[in-house]
Amino acid sequence: MCGHVTVHALSPDEARAQVGALSAVLIDCVEGGASVSFMAPLTQERADAFWQGVAEGVAAGERILLVARDESDGSVVGTVQVVLRQPENQPHRADISKMLVHRRARRKGVGAALMRAAEDAARRAGKSVLVLDTVTGGDAERLYDRLGWMRVGVIPNYALWPQGGLCDTTVYHKQLPGA
Numbered sequence: 168m169c170g171h172v173t174v175h176a177l178s179p180d181e182a183r184a185q186v187g188a189l190s191a192v193l194i195d196c197v198e199g200g201a202s203v204s205f206m207a208p209l210t211q212e213r214a215d216a217f218w219q220g221v222a223e224g225v226a227a228g229e230r231i232l233l234v235a236r237d238e239s240d241g242s243v244v245g246t247v248q249v250v251l252r253q254p255e256n257q258p259h260r261a262d263i264s265k266m267l268v269h270r271r272a273r274r275k276g277v278g279a280a281l282m283r284a285a286e287d288a289a290r291r292a293g294k295s296v297l298v299l300d301t302v303t304g305g306d307a308e309r310l311y312d313r314l315g316w317m318r319v320g321v322i323p324n325y326a327l328w329p330q331g332g333l334c335d336t337t338v339y340h341k342q343l344p345g346a
Contacts, residue, residue: 172235172244172277174284179226185234186222188243190214196267197329202302203265207329221248221265231288235268235277244272247281249289249297261289263299266307278310286343295343300325303335316341 177185190211197209205213224230229252235245250262263285268277289297301307303321312318316339325336 171238172272172275172280173238174233174235174245174280176284176288177225177232177234179222182222182225182232183219185243186215186218189218189221189234189246192243192246192267192269193217193265195269199270200329201267201305202326202328202334203267204326205329206327206331209329224250224252227252230264231285231292233281233284233288235272235281237272244269245277245281247285249285249292249294251292251294259294260296260298261292261294263289263297266299266301273306278307279314282310282314286341290343290345297341297343298339300336300338302326303337308337311339314341 193203193205193214194209194211196203197205197207221230221232225232229250231249231251233247234243236242237244245268247266248264250264253260266278266281268281286297299311301311319338319340321335321337323335324333326334328334
């Protein structure tokens with residue numbers, strides 16, 4: 168059971184040290200049917216390679232990696248990234264990527280805490296426009312609506328579900344006042 172969570176950004180060294188824990192969250196999400204860029208079955212090796220690449224991006228200053236930890240046992244129960252590196256004509260924009268919450272921690276405010284922390288981190292990094300996409304009709308879509316994100320539209324047949332079959336995606340943006 169998930170207790171109270173804390174959300175914080177990982178340093179490059181912390182990101183490298185947490186690859187296994189981050190992989191466990193990603194694998195759980197893919198096993199649970201989340202369309203998050205990976206097909207099932209997602210192996211530990213493929214998940215670890217993905218997170219090692221993310222850690223390199225953190226070290227290069229290209230992204231911020233946030234994690235939510237269950238305070239009762241210290242486990243990582245969620246994560247989200249703020250992708251800072253953008254084309255030169257979009258220095259004010261960032262992408263929100265891989266907002267993942269372990270199934271045991273869902274519907275407990277973890278996703279909302281991660282998103283608020285991501286928005287704050289983006290604002291501190293000088294970003295004023297955020298963009299993300301998510302599976303149409305999923306729980307995350309309802310979360311983004313509640314948090315004031317603006318729906319841009321739906322792209323049909325955008326990606327595959329982890330077990331196969333096409334799914335639509337909804338694109339969102341949010342303007343960050345005070346950035």
